[in-house]
Amino acid sequence: MGSLNIAEWSPDQVAEWLSGLGPTVASYVPALRQRGLNGSKLLTLRCDDLEYLGIHIIGHQELLLEAVEHLRNFVRNFRFS
Numbered sequence: 001m002g003s004l005n006i007a008e009w010s011p012d013q014v015a016e017w018l019s020g021l022g023p024t025v026a027s028y029v030p031a032l033r034q035r036g037l038n039g040s041k042l043l044t045l046r047c048d049d050l051e052y053l054g055i056h057i058i059g060h061q062e063l064l065l066e067a068v069e070h071l072r073n074f075v076r077n078f079r080f081s
Contacts, residue, residue, distance in 0.1 A: 006075055009039030017042075021067050028055055028064075043072055 009017070015033045019026045031054055045068050050061045 004078065005039075006071055007040045007043055009042065011036050011038050014039055014042050017071075018064075021063070024060055025064055025067070028053075028060070042068060043075065 011033050014037050015029045018029050018032065035053060037053070045065065047061055047065065050064060055061055055064065
């Protein structure tokens with residue numbers, strides 16, 4: 001991942017990060033890339049958004065939202081360190 005400014009990630013950079021989360025999340029990457037999920041949208045994802053994006057399995061939603069929360073925490077900690 002080239003840029004630490006996650007809010008500026010392109011859909012391709014987000015797809016690369018998502019693919020790194022394992023096969024469960026990676027299976028959604030083509031659809032999320034097609035919908036233009038970029039860094040700023042990624043950082044604001046909520047459960048309702050995942051439903052809209054076609055991720056309906058609760059365990060998959062939880063996995064993705066937990067990973068996004070880790071990203072948000074990284075952004076907060078990086079900004080204030």
